[in-house]
Amino acid sequence: MVIDASDVRRRYGETVALDGVSFAVDAGEIFSLIGPNGAGKTTLIRALFGTTDAEGDISVFGRPPTEVDRGRVGLLPQEFTPADRLTARELIAYYAGLYDDARDPDAVLADVGLADSAGTFYENLSGGQKRRACVGSTLVNDPELLVLDEPTTGIDPTGRRELWRLIEGLADGGTTVLLTTHYMDEAEELADRVGLLADGELVALGSPAELVERHGGDSRVVIEADDDRAAEDALRAAGYAPIDAGRHVSVPADATEISAIVERLAEAGIDYEGLAWRQPSLDDAYAALTGTDAHGGLDDGGETPPETTTTDVAPEGRA
Amino acid sequence: MSRLGRIGAETRAAWFAFVRRRTAVFFTFFFPVILILIFGALIRTDPAGGGLFAEPPGYYVAGYLAVVVLFTPLSRIGSEVARHREGNRFEKLATTPLSRGEWLLAQTVVNVAVIGLASLVILGMVLAVTDATFAASPLVVPYLALAVALFCGFGALLGRVADSQDGVIAASNGVAIPLLFLSETFVTPALLPPWFVPFMDLSPLTYFARGLRAATYRPPDGAGARVGEAGLVGADPYLNLAVLAVLAAGFFAVGAYALPRTD
Numbered sequence: 001m002v003i004d005a006s007d008v009r010r011r012y013g014e015t016v017a018l019d020g021v022s023f024a025v026d027a028g029e030i031f032s033l034i035g036p037n038g039a040g041k042t043t044l045i046r047a048l049f050g051t052t053d054a055e056g057d058i059s060v061f062g063r064p065p066t067e068v069d070r071g072r073v074g075l076l077p078q079e080f081t082p083a084d085r086l087t088a089r090e091l092i093a094y095y096a097g098l099y100d101d102a103r104d105p106d107a108v109l110a111d112v113g114l115a116d117s118a119g120t121f122y123e124n125l126s127g128g129q130k131r132r133a134c135v136g137s138t139l140v141n142d143p144e145l146l147v148l149d150e151p152t153t154g155i156d157p158t159g160r161r162e163l164w165r166l167i168e169g170l171a172d173g174g175t176t177v178l179l180t181t182h183y184m185d186e187a188e189e190l191a192d193r194v195g196l197l198a199d200g201e202l203v204a205l206g207s208p209a210e211l212v213e214r215h216g217g218d219s220r221v222v223i224e225a226d227d228d229r230a231a232e233d234a235l236r237a238a239g240y241a242p243i244d245a246g247r248h249v250s251v252p253a254d255a256t257e258i259s260a261i262v263e264r265l266a267e268a269g270i271d272y273e274g275l276a277w278r279q280p281s282l283d284d285a286y287a288a289l290t291g292t293d294a295h296g297g298l299d300d301g302g303e304t305p306p307e308t309t310t311t312d313v314a315p316e317g318r319a
Numbered sequence: 320m321s322r323l324g325r326i327g328a329e330t331r332a333a334w335f336a337f338v339r340r341r342t343a344v345f346f347t348f349f350f351p352v353i354l355i356l357i358f359g360a361l362i363r364t365d366p367a368g369g370g371l372f373a374e375p376p377g378y379y380v381a382g383y384l385a386v387v388v389l390f391t392p393l394s395r396i397g398s399e400v401a402r403h404r405e406g407n408r409f410e411k412l413a414t415t416p417l418s419r420g421e422w423l424l425a426q427t428v429v430n431v432a433v434i435g436l437a438s439l440v441i442l443g444m445v446l447a448v449t450d451a452t453f454a455a456s457p458l459v460v461p462y463l464a465l466a467v468a469l470f471c472g473f474g475a476l477l478g479r480v481a482d483s484q485d486g487v488i489a490a491s492n493g494v495a496i497p498l499l500f501l502s503e504t505f506v507t508p509a510l511l512p513p514w515f516v517p518f519m520d521l522s523p524l525t526y527f528a529r530g531l532r533a534a535t536y537r538p539p540d541g542a543g544a545r546v547g548e549a550g551l552v553g554a555d556p557y558l559n560l561a562v563l564a565v566l567a568a569g570f571f572a573v574g575a576y577a578l579p580r581t582d
Contacts, residue, residue: 046410046581049413049414050413051410051413051414051580051581052581070414070415070416071416073414074414075410075411075414076411077407077410077411078407079406079407080406080407080408080410080411081405081406081407081408082406082408083332083335083336083408085335085336085339085340086332086335086336090332090335093328094328094329094331094332095415096328097324097325097327097328097329097331098325098328098329098412098415098416098417099415099416100416137411141415
């Protein structure tokens with residue numbers, strides 16, 4: 001076991017940042033901590049490394065946080081910004097110079113896809129390149145445990161996917177990864193297991209599939225109708241249980257029911273802009289467990305977030 | 320990698336980070352130069368022999384050097400600590416083998432190099448634009464190094480206390496300006512009320528200015544203020560250096576301990 005945390009607690013005055021959090025991470029695992037802003041993710045990471053004073057039992061590689069061999073871990077803090085007037089190569093060489101047994105900086109640059117930008121000042125790199133350089137700074141000591149606190153925040157989808165491939169490659173090579181993220185698709189794509197933190201408590205723990213099955217709800221058809229009320233009435237008359245989800249109508253249904261719903265809408269003369277079948281996702285589990293969507297807003301019962309699994313159905317029933 | 324290697328890596332990074340900030344480099348050297356031009360060349364001495372700048376020009380060389388050993392480390396280290404905090408760099412460094420003491424030592428080495436160069440510029444300027452005389456002494460080097468280490472530690476404390484780079488600059492000016500003028504640099508003890516003179520011994524900069532002046536300044540016969548007659552350890556340059564060394568060790572240790580990690 002790489003990380004073993006039991007009943008971890010941390011308060012800042014009256015504010016409870018961590019309230020009895022317990023979890024463990026096995027060797028070679030990608031474990032993702034998800035949760036709203038202020039849920040306690042970063043505080044938990046700081047507790048693991050002894051940079052905040054938390055109560056409870058924590059061991060990393062079998063040792064208390066402050067006694068962990070620093071050569072075995074790599075940390076990318078949240079909103080980390082290194083010196084901006086160093087080139088990418090100087091930056092990696094700087095961090096490599098802090099370790100007894102460091103990797104060749106050029107090899108690290110190649111791993112994070114920055115070999116061609118080695119001579120570029122950090123401040124002149126693109127957003128995605130900056131994050132990759134920061135991740136590179138955590139790889140210089142070839143860590144057995146890599147901790148990444150929101151590594152893809154603020155970078156474009158292409159940059160995110162490049163980082164995902166890098167993280168997957170490291171995990172395939174045996175590196176244990178602890179990752180915090182706001183992006184449910186990121187956790188679903190990368191993590192072997194997910195821990196959901198809310199208000200300092202670990203409210204759910206399991207594989208993404210387990211969390212979706214337990215808390216994600218049913219699959220459904222989401223309809224963007226011109227007249228939501230008319231669409232709901234038509235579907236209710238046909239025996240469905242539609243939900244007014246604010247900007248659209250959501251109908252619990254499995255894939256075999258799509259055509260029947262389309263036909264029913266056509267028969268009733270309902271106009272609609274779009275219709276999609278949605279499988280439950282980690283977003284839905286997150287919303288059910290926290291009462292918010294993954295982007296910090298109130299749960300509207302079926303808002304389609306970016307990059308979730310949907311099957312679009314052509315609006316053939318449009319009258 | 321040895322301790323020396325870690326300090327070397329940090330020193331290289333800190334050096335590049337400084338020399339590539341052109342504004343910082345320019346004003347680090349421009350500030351003392353403009354002071355010398357104003358105080359050494361423009362301001363006229365009171366013909367009656369009283370008031371400010373009534374001493375022979377050589378008396379003020381220690382003051383000019385005090386300007387850079389005081390202001391540069393305070394503002395540079397304070398700002399660097401603020402930058403590291405804002406970028407969460409200390410949080411990352413806390414998970415590397417680099418200790419807080421090693422980090423501060425590396426920053427001190429860079430400051431010693433920068434201030435050493437600035438001191439050469441100051442000495443050249445003083446000798447070029449004033450009638451000052453300066454007796455070269457090997458004690459100049461330890462005086463500069465120890466004073467820089469002292470104020471690097473102080474700067475780390477300010478960086479810990481202030482919550483932003485702006486706050487650090489304001490705090491360092493608030494600390495440095497009273498110290499500069501109440502530490503036997505430009506204002507002689509004779510110009511201060513007698514009750515205040517013992518308080519000058521509380522300023523670390525006093526030991527720098529008094530000791531360095533004793534080591535490098537030979538007043539003309541009958542010239543105004545005597546060098547370091549008053550004070551805890553008098554005018555002995557070695558005793559003043561010893562006090563400075565003790566204070567430097569203390570401030571450095573406290574400054575290193577004060578460096579933040581996260582919260």
